[in-house]
Each structure stands twice: as C-alpha cells, then as structure tokens.
Amino acid sequence: MKKLVISKENPNGILMDLTPEELSQRELDLTYIEELKQDKINKEARIASAKAKLEALGLTTDEIKDTFGL
C-alpha cells in the first residue's frame, strides 16, 4: 500500500509505503467505512418498511411522497 506525498520539495508528489501505523489506521478506516455503509443500508430498510406500512393503510405513492418525503 502506498501514499502520495505532496511537498514543497516534491510538488508532483513522491510515492511512499504506508507505515505500520498507517496500515493499522487503514484497517480501522475500512471497518469504519463499512459501518457507515451498513448504517445507511439499515436506515433505507427502515424507510422502505415505513413506506410499505403506509401503503398498507391505503395511502398512494404520491401521497406518501408529498406528505412524508418517502
């Protein structure tokens, strides 16, 4: 794994290996990013569930969209 470091001495950047600390941080980042994605998926599922329940009550798709923004 590499990083591109831009500095005054190397304005076009110089490729460097990630340090062990940076590799550890990258693993944490990948886990964190997956958590954020899962949060989004869970939220979308809750919205879809709420929408289905409203439709079961007899509301039309447009009524749900205009009233609740779903």
Next chain:
Amino acid sequence: MSTIKVNNISSRTGNAISFTSGDTITIPSGATLTNNGTVNNFSDCVLISSTTMSGSATAVNITSGIDSTYTFYRFYYINVSAAGAGNTLFMRISSDGGSSFISSGYKHTGFEVNYTGGATSSAVQGAVGFVQLGNNIPNYGDNTTEGACGYVEFYTPSVSRKPVFTGLSSQFSDNGDADAYYWGGYYGTATTFDAIQIGASNNLYGTLKLYGYK
C-alpha cells in the same frame, strides 16, 4: 521621453526587471503577456498544487502551501474514481505537517440525493472519523472517464479554532445513478492545521487541485 528598443533583456542577477513604487506597467491593446512560470500575488485566487492520481496510492497527503497566506482554501477533486466498487472518499487534517492525520473527533453531516432517472431518494450522512467527500464513488474499472467531482472549502487554517469545512460533490454512482451530496461540518477541538489527506478504500484516480483565496 526617449525610447530604447532591444530584442531581449537578460538578467545579470536574480531580478530581470525591477520597478520602484509608483511605476506603472501598461499592456496595450493587441499585446500579449504570456506566463510560462510562476506568478505570485497577481490574483486573489492562486493555484497552490495540482496532483494527478494514477491508481498507485490509497491516500494523497498535501503537506505544503496551507498556512496563513490565504484566508480560505478551496480544494477541488476532479473526475475522481477508485479501484473496486463502493469506495468512500474522505479528507483529514494534520497539525504536524503531515506526520500524522487526525482520525477522530470530526462532526460531519451531509445530505445526499440520488436520482435513478425515474425515482429519487435521499439520505442524511454523518461521520466522526473524517470529512466525508463522497461515498460509493465511481469504480475506475467500470469507466475510466467518469468520476466524482466536487470541492472542499476550509478557512484560516493557521488560526487555532475548531476548523469548519463546507463542500459539495456530484457523481455517477457505481450503478449509473446521479448522486448530489451537500455537506458541512467541523473538527471538534480548536487547532491549527497545515496539511490535508485525501483517502479512499482503494487506490485513487483523478485530479486534485488546491487553491488559496485572499
């Protein structure tokens, strides 16, 4: 007034031409002034750095040019994609010249709108581990000419306070939808910072440009 006509003026020392206070340079109609080098202090907006990412690194650290020179900075990411699907693009700050980047304590929120061409949806995003510039950015392997485009603004980085970030981005998502993402936030501890890092889940492609504004 007399006129001296020459074909070329060469410098014997470091400064080719020197003027004194009150002098005026006039460029008449039809004349062209061409810059092939570096121009300093001619504009309120100055290009600080331009970086091409060619899929060889997962992070780009910009460790110079962020100081007290400018009131605010605008950082553009242009046609940015990453290897593999489902990449998140993020930014972090450094207070030690890029030796390390702060990885917690941000309060970032954004509003993402998606349009498939037939239906819209939206989602509110939040993150504490970084400033999130985009998620699900285009996969470089799908189409090398498409990518996420957007910018980040940050302000007075040399003043110790809670740094505020604003920005927006637009992109094709992995599956061809249009994604617009408007966001803002801050880092929750007062600090100065002098370097930024752009990172993603996988190796990055595209162009980065950092501008300073007076």
